[in-house]
Amino acid sequence: MNLGELVATGNTANLYEWNNKIVKIFKENLPPTESFYEAKKQEYAYSCGLNVPEIFEVRKVNGLQAIIMEFIEGETLGHLLLKNLNDADRYINVLVKVQKRIHEVKVESDEIERMDEKISRKIESAPSLNKSQKSMLLNKLNSLKYEPRLCHGDLHPFNLIMNEEVVSIIDWVDATAGDIRADVCRTYLLIAQHSLDLAELYLQLYCCNINISKSEIRQWMPIIAGARLAEIVSSEDTQRLMDIVNQFCNGCSTDDVL
Missing domain, CATH: 3.90.1200.10 (Aminoglycoside phosphotransferase (APH), C-terminal lobe)
Structure with a gap:
């Protein structure tokens, strides 16, 4: 996947804008379940009716853990x-x-x-x-x-x-x-x-x-x-x-x- 513009960088992951979505790429040193762990919590918050980006997919991107989610303008x-x-x-x-x-x-x-x-x-x-x-x-x-x-x-x-x-x-x-x-x-x-x-x-x-x-x-x-x-x-x-x-x-x- 050819990632787009780097939107933000943090201690555990970098965020990219791609096809009007956000791709959160996790860093290599994290446990292999980190993306699923975070996605589950975000999906729970979304299910509670809170204003939370919708998650579309959890997968590997260029060999790294990733979450693909809704892009929020603002x-x-x-x-x-x-x-x-x-x-x-x-x-x-x-x-x-x-x-x-x-x-x-x-x-x-x-x-x-x-x-x-x-x-x-x-x-x-x-x-x-x-x-x-x-x-x-x-x-x-x-x-x-x-x-x-x-x-x-x-x-x-x-x-x-x-x-x-x-x-x-x-x-x-x-x-x-x-x-x-x-x-x-x-x-x-x-x-x-x-x-x-x-x-x-x-x-x-x-x-x-x-x-x-x-x-x-x-x-x-x-x-x-x-x-x-x-x-x-x-x-x-x-x-x-x-x-x-x-x-x-x-x-x-x-x-x-x-």
Whole structure:
């Protein structure tokens, strides 16, 4: 296949526009089931009536795993936000409303991966955490109870595409059945690595819109930070994450780590 224009590049895959479709080509170092794993989650989100690109095919392209999916016209919310920071409230509100819609989906336990299982694996594999820190984080994780809802797992403004008033949600590989408060915490951390002011604005708007307290979000902060340490992301400040984990492990209240 002669791939068209490179649309975007990420840690795990490159996206190309081809015949008015998007071809997501996965990198060679990933498990051989990665494309099917991600496609299944995206198809589930699509089946829930969310604005998600339709998947047409999962196959090998030029010897590499690939997903061929619907091409969505528009610009990412992240790019629009950066160009119009004076309208930050408007764009962050769009993010909050989309996330609220995702979180309205109740998930049966066997329909999609459980959040606690995914987070546990990440904490266990985080190379910068010692045995004691892992144990404390896992104990905290196991103490938290929640009703399983659909969580995107990596929702930030660059994973939303706007076309006039229609917003489409992309990149579903980290989706789980989990606690919406953890999903909010993850989004907060992702935004905060670039702008603490925008992260605080997001948290304020979400909590007001959904009637959840910041304290409920804060209890997830060391867990999400610890799990994030298992990911290899060049833009992330790992010391920031370690500081959050260390504060928790040293006995600080979770109210003090956000």
